[in-house]
Amino acid sequence: MGASFDGDGVNFAVFSAHATLIELCLFSSDGRKEMVRLPFRERDGDIWHMHVGGLTPGTVYGFRAHGPYTPERGHRFNPHKLLLDPYARALEGRLRWSDAVMGYKIGSSRGDLSFDTRDSAFAVPKAVVTDTSFTWGDDTAPRIPRSESVIYEAHVKALTQLHPGVDKPLRGSYLALASDPVIAHLQKLGVTAIELLPVQAFPDDRFLVAKGLRNHWGYNTLAFFAPEPRYMAKGALWEFQTMVRRLHTAGIEVILDVVYNHTAEGDQFGPTLCYRGLDNASYYRLADGGRHYVNDTGTGNTLNLTHPMVLRMVMDSLRYWVEVCHVDGFRFDLATVLGREPHGFDPNGGFFDAIRQDPVLSRVKLIAEPWDIGPGGYQLGGYPHPFHEWNDQFRDGVRRFWRGDPGMTPDLAKRLLGSSEQFDHSGRSATSSINFLTAHDGFTLEDLVSFTVKRNWANGEDNRDGHSDNHSDNMGVEGPSDDPAVQAARALRKRNLLATLMLSQGVPMLLAGDELGHSQGGNNNAYAQDNAVTWLDWSQPDTGLTEFIARLAALRRAHPVLRQRRFLHARKRAADGLADVVWLKPDGTYPTPQDWHDPAFRALGVELRMAAEGFDPSADAVLAYFNCGAAVPLSLPKSATWELVLDSTRTDLTSGAAPAQLPAQSVLMFRSAPDEGSAKGEST
Structure with missing residues (x-):
């Protein structure tokens, strides 16, 4: 499918089941002049194809499709509109908004049933025949085990645009992301994978352009095979491939946030x-006989993945990014759409069957955003192995616990053990949950502890957009504050949140910039802010917080008990008689049912060992306490000799003895000393 160079020329192949004629249009190298139109004369089933001798990579082209224009029946053919190849590997030019790109006449009393005859070629991007070859050398996918993964969600431009260590001509590009200082920062944090906001080519929406804004996030894909040109310094595919190769050399995987649920149309x-x-x-x-679109995505249309050729296009696209660009996985935006069959969401639907049996795609990391706005759209926990899922219940529950909301301790216990009530079924592992505190959509970590009300006025929607219920806390002052006490409280809250994230079962995900103290000024929906609102400011980084995150990542690496594949069920291990998980109160007793139902129950301890089913005598035990209330006396269990290795209230502490009190607003972590066996059997 698409345009394939074979040495003698280029073969073009495009799908259409209902067209009566398709034409190939060849353009000058700058895309401005249409040189010739060639009708497709060969058709096998619904695949139209032709070979044109003498053409080479760099050829600029598009299609025109003839057929019925009967919107009420679902057909909108209009040969006056130049069409992009769905398999375009590269683009020439950008979308220039004009009424000519509409298939109907703007302002007509017949609306979208009218027919526009203006040629749109001057205003639309064209496809470019591409040579995808690249010298990969000994590039090897890192293949980080799921249990060892730490994900860093980032935007190519926002991460690098202001980085002082990156050459100015490269800032905001794939090559900037591949630069030594950026990679060194990722390695210092201890992340194993960078998850990039959409990099498949997308336009700036017309309503944003009219307001002087841009589509910053990129969740409006136009070309599923082409890297977004705005992140290119040289305008070539090799830039993206170079980025992947350099990240792999550093031991870092590349995961792409992909949008196969709708298109930019x-x-x-x-x-x-x-x-x-x-x-x-x-x-x-389509709905209503074909004139209107099913809108399960909230963006106007929904791709029909139940059609075999549309499903093939998605599978071909995914394989292209893995095989040609060597990416290591995908995060699927609004993934419920992808699994929605005519009878509703189906974890065994066509998309999931296709991807799980594919010898290429079944081996990469697969992450679902498990919701959309369609019927039955919230499907957290409903995806099949080997999918991970973004866990918004972790985000909300942990935020609410540390905010001090009554009765949230039982919820915290669930999140610490990987949300087993959601994911412990069908042979799924405890790594199924992607745990996160913040993501591109919502407050940054700094804003989470600084604002209680969103401030999205810059988006031009009268602050109506974005979530209003953020479970945030300003620590007594709304917005920025110079008060040392407020600053200290905010810094401690961030450390407590991050410690909870990194000490929980599942896969942790960090938001780029949180480690620097990045603020968006309270904007929790900065999708259109391609400016200083979202660009990370590297000039005054919170180095203390960066170091704290690096320490947390190191602790997670050092203690396999914090990142298990098996769920923990408080079962005794046959080898030593110790339970794999024990809940504790700070005074050393076990919580009673009354405690679990007490709204004022605010301090919880958990003693963790390797799961009973996967006993590993070499693994240390871990004891952690989470206290969102006042200081209370602390009595450690006698099941081991415990060494304090983390105290969120004392960032300089790396090792020490147990304090007499569990500090207010704190996370403490202990590891068992080597002589744990002398006390075996004492924990129940």
């Missing part, structure tokens, strides 16, 4: 750029 009043003009009735899920 919007609803019936959107532009005709590609899929709509090639075969609207096949590519999209």
Whole structure:
């Protein structure tokens, strides 16, 4: 599919089940002049194809599709609109918003049922025949075990645009992300994978351009095979490949946030750029006889993955990024859409069956955002192995516990053990949960402890956009504060949140910039802020917090008990008679049912060992306490000799004895000393 150079010329292949004629349009190298139109004369089933001798990589082209224009029946063919190849590997030019890109006449009394005859070629991006070869050398996928993964969610431009160690011409690009100082920072933090916000080519939405804004996040894909050109310094695929190769050399995986649930064409009043003009009735899920679009995504349209050729395109795209670009995994935006069959969400639906049996894709990391706005859209825990899932219940529960909301300690216990009530079924592992405190969508960590009310005015939507319930806490002052007491309280809260994240079962995910103290000024929906709101300021980093996160990552690496594959069920281990998990109160007693139901129960201890089913006598035990209340006396269990290795209230502490009190607003972690066996059997 798409354009393939074979040495003698280029073969073009494009799908359309309902077109009556498709034309190949060849353009000048700058994409400005249409040189010739060649009709496709060969068709095998619904695949139209032709070979054009003499063409080489760099050839600029597009398609025009003829057929019925009957929107009420789902068909919107309009040969006056130049169409992008769905398999385009590179783009020439960007979308220039004009009424000419619409298949209907703007302002017509017939609305989208009218027909526009203006040529759109001047305003739309074209496809470029691409040579995808690259010298990979000895590049090898890191293949970090799921249990050892620490993910860092980042935006290519926001992460690098202001980095003083990156050459100015490269800032904001793939090559900037591949630079030595950026990679060194990732290694220092201890992250094993960088998860990039969308890098598949996308346009700036018309309503944003009209307001002088841009689509910063990129969740509006136009070309599923082409890297976004705005992140290129040289305009070539090798830049992206170089980034991946250099990250791999550093032992860091690359995960792409991908959007296969909808396209940038919007609803019936959107532009005709590609899929709509090639075969609207096949590519999209339609309603009301075909005129309107199913909108389970909230963006105007929904891709029809129940159609075999649309599913093939998605699978081909995923394999392309793995095989040609060597990426290590994918995070699927609004993944419920991908599993929604005519009868509803199905974990054994076509998309999941296709990806799990694929010899390439079944071996990479797969992460689902387990919700959308469609019927039955919230599916946390409903995905099949080997999918990970973003766990918003971890985010909300941990935020609320540390905010001091009554009755949240039982919820904290669930999150510490990997949310087993959601994921412990069907042979899934305790690494199924992607635990996060913050993500691109919502407050940054700094704003989470500085604002109680969102401030999204810069988005131009009268502050109506974004979530209003953020479970945040300003520590007594709304917004920035010079008060040392407020600053200290905020710093401690951040450390407590981060310690909880890194000491929990599951896979932790950090948001880029949180380690620097990055603030978006209270904007919790900065999707259109391609500016200093989202660009990380490296000039005054919170080095103390960066070091604290690095310490947490090191502790996680050093103690396998913190990152187990098996869920813990408080079962006794046959080898030593010790339970794999024990809940404790600070005074050394066990919580009673009354304690668990007490809204004022605010301090919880947990003693962790390797799961009873996977006994490992060489692994240390870990004892951790989480206290969102006042200081209380502390009495450690006699099941081991315990060494204090973490105290969130004392950042300079690396090792020590147990304090007499569990400090207020604190996380403490102990590890068992080598003589644990002398006290075996004393814990129940």
